[in-house]
Amino acid sequence: MRRPFAIALVLLALAVAAAAGLLLWQAKPWQKLEPSTLQGGTVGSDILSRGEYLARVGDCVACHTAPGGREFAGQRAMATPFGNLYTSNITPDDETGIGRWTADDFYRMMHTGVSKNGELLYPAMPFANYTKVTRADSDAIYAYLMSVAPVKLPNRPHELGFPFNQRELLLGWRTLYFQQGEYQPDPRQSVEWNRGAYLVQGLGHCSMCHTAVSALGGSRDQQAFSGGMIPNQNWYAPSLTSNREAGLGEWEIQEITDLLQAGVSKRGAVYGPMAEVTYHSLQYMNDGDVKAMAVYLKSLPPKDEAQPTSQAQLVAPATMELGRRIYAAQCAMCHGDEGQGFPPGFPPLANNQSIEMASPVNPIRMVLNGGYAPATRKNPRPYGMPPFAHLLNDQEVAAVVTYVRVAWGNGGTPVTAAQANALRSVPLE
Structure with a gap:
C-alpha cells in the first residue's frame, strides 16, 4: 500500500471515530470523578512512602527523565510512527511542572487522559491503563510527586507532522481504544x-x-x-x-x-x-x-498451543555447518555445547521459547549488539553478552542465529542475511 493512501485511510478512520467521540465528549465524563482521599494538613510519611512505591510500579521515572537529565523533569523523546513526543515535567515546579495541580487534577489526568488545562493527552502516556488505578493510589502518587525537588524546565513541544499534531483527532482514537474505569475485582478469583x-x-x-x-x-x-x-x-x-x-x-x-x-x-x-x-x-x-x-x-488463557517442530531439514547443510562452527567458537563457552546454558548467569538456548519465536528480531539483535541483564538488588552483578556485529558479517550472523533456532530440537525458522542486515544499524535504545 502506498504511504499517502495509507495515511488517508488512517485519517478517515480517525475522523469517523472522532465524530462519534464528540458526542461522548460533550457529556464531559471527566467531571464525574470521586473525591480525593487526601485530607487537609501535612501529608504523612506513610502515604509518601506508598506513593513512591506506586510511582516505581508505574515506572514513572523511566519515561519522565531524559538521558542525563533531572529525575521527573521530562523532555525524554518517545519515538512514534507519527513523530517524536516529549514527556512532560512532573516535578512540583509552579511554572513548568505540576506544582499548581491539585489531587483532583492529577486523578483526572490518570483516570481520563485529560490534562489540567483540558488538553487531550497523547496515548504515549498510558492513561488507557492508568484509568484502572484507584483514587487512593492516584492520590498517594500525587503526594509523592509533590514532595520531590522541583525542577524549572519547560516542556518541549512535540514534533508531530500535520495532521497528527491536531489533538482533535485524539477523540477518534479514544472512541476506538479507550475505556474509562477503575479496575473491578473478579469475585471468582483470589x-x-x-x-x-x-x-x-x-x-x-x-x-x-x-x-x-x-x-x-x-x-x-x-x-x-x-x-x-x-x-x-x-x-x-x-x-x-x-x-x-x-x-x-x-x-x-x-x-x-x-x-x-x-x-x-x-x-x-x-x-x-x-x-x-x-x-x-x-x-x-x-x-x-x-x-x-x-x-x-x-493464568492468562493460552493461545497457539501447538508446539513448533524443528526446521533443521529446511536449512542448507552449508549454512548449518557455518552456524555450528561459529557457535562452537563464540557461544558454546557460555551457553554449552548443546545449548543447555549455565543458568541463571548464562541462559539456555535449547528449548528456549524466546529463541524459537516466529519473529527472529530479538536473537538477531542480541548477536549483533550483545547486552546485559539489568543490575538488580537480587542480581547485582549480571553477566553480559558481547556484541558480534564487528566480527560477523550478515551471512554469518544469519547462520549462527539460524543454527540456535533449529538445533537441539528447537522449533524456530531460518534467518536470512537480509534480516540481519536490516537490524545492523538500528539504534540501540
Whole structure:
C-alpha cells in the first residue's frame, strides 16, 4: 500500500471515530470523578512512602527523565510512527511542572487522559491503563510527586507532522481504544490474583508493549498480551498468552518472579526494553506484589498451543555447518555445547521459547549488539553478552542465529542475511 493512501485511510478512520467521540465528549465524563482521599494538613510519611512505591510500579521515572537529565523533569523523546513526543515535567515546579495541580487534577489526568488545562493527552502516556488505578493510589502518587525537588524546565513541544499534531483527532482514537474505569475485582478469583491483575493491567501497563498496535497506534482489549513489535524500537515483545513465545503456562511461579524481579531465572534473562522495566521498576516491588503478578500472568488463557517442530531439514547443510562452527567458537563457552546454558548467569538456548519465536528480531539483535541483564538488588552483578556485529558479517550472523533456532530440537525458522542486515544499524535504545 502506498504511504499517502495509507495515511488517508488512517485519517478517515480517525475522523469517523472522532465524530462519534464528540458526542461522548460533550457529556464531559471527566467531571464525574470521586473525591480525593487526601485530607487537609501535612501529608504523612506513610502515604509518601506508598506513593513512591506506586510511582516505581508505574515506572514513572523511566519515561519522565531524559538521558542525563533531572529525575521527573521530562523532555525524554518517545519515538512514534507519527513523530517524536516529549514527556512532560512532573516535578512540583509552579511554572513548568505540576506544582499548581491539585489531587483532583492529577486523578483526572490518570483516570481520563485529560490534562489540567483540558488538553487531550497523547496515548504515549498510558492513561488507557492508568484509568484502572484507584483514587487512593492516584492520590498517594500525587503526594509523592509533590514532595520531590522541583525542577524549572519547560516542556518541549512535540514534533508531530500535520495532521497528527491536531489533538482533535485524539477523540477518534479514544472512541476506538479507550475505556474509562477503575479496575473491578473478579469475585471468582483470589485476592492474590486480583492484586496481580490490578498491577499488570494498571500501573504496570504491560499490555502497552506486549500487544500489537494498529496503524492508528492503538490496541484492543481482546488482543491484549498477544505480542507484537514495539513501534520504533525494533524489539519484539513476545506474546504472554502463547506457550510458543513467552506464555508462562509451563513456568513455575518462582521462575516468573525471578525473571521479573531479578532480571534472570533458570528459563532466561531480560534484555532490551524489558531490562529497563526491571531496572527502574520491578526490582523495587515487594515479593508479595511480584508473586501476585506472576500468578495473574501464569493464568492468562493460552493461545497457539501447538508446539513448533524443528526446521533443521529446511536449512542448507552449508549454512548449518557455518552456524555450528561459529557457535562452537563464540557461544558454546557460555551457553554449552548443546545449548543447555549455565543458568541463571548464562541462559539456555535449547528449548528456549524466546529463541524459537516466529519473529527472529530479538536473537538477531542480541548477536549483533550483545547486552546485559539489568543490575538488580537480587542480581547485582549480571553477566553480559558481547556484541558480534564487528566480527560477523550478515551471512554469518544469519547462520549462527539460524543454527540456535533449529538445533537441539528447537522449533524456530531460518534467518536470512537480509534480516540481519536490516537490524545492523538500528539504534540501540
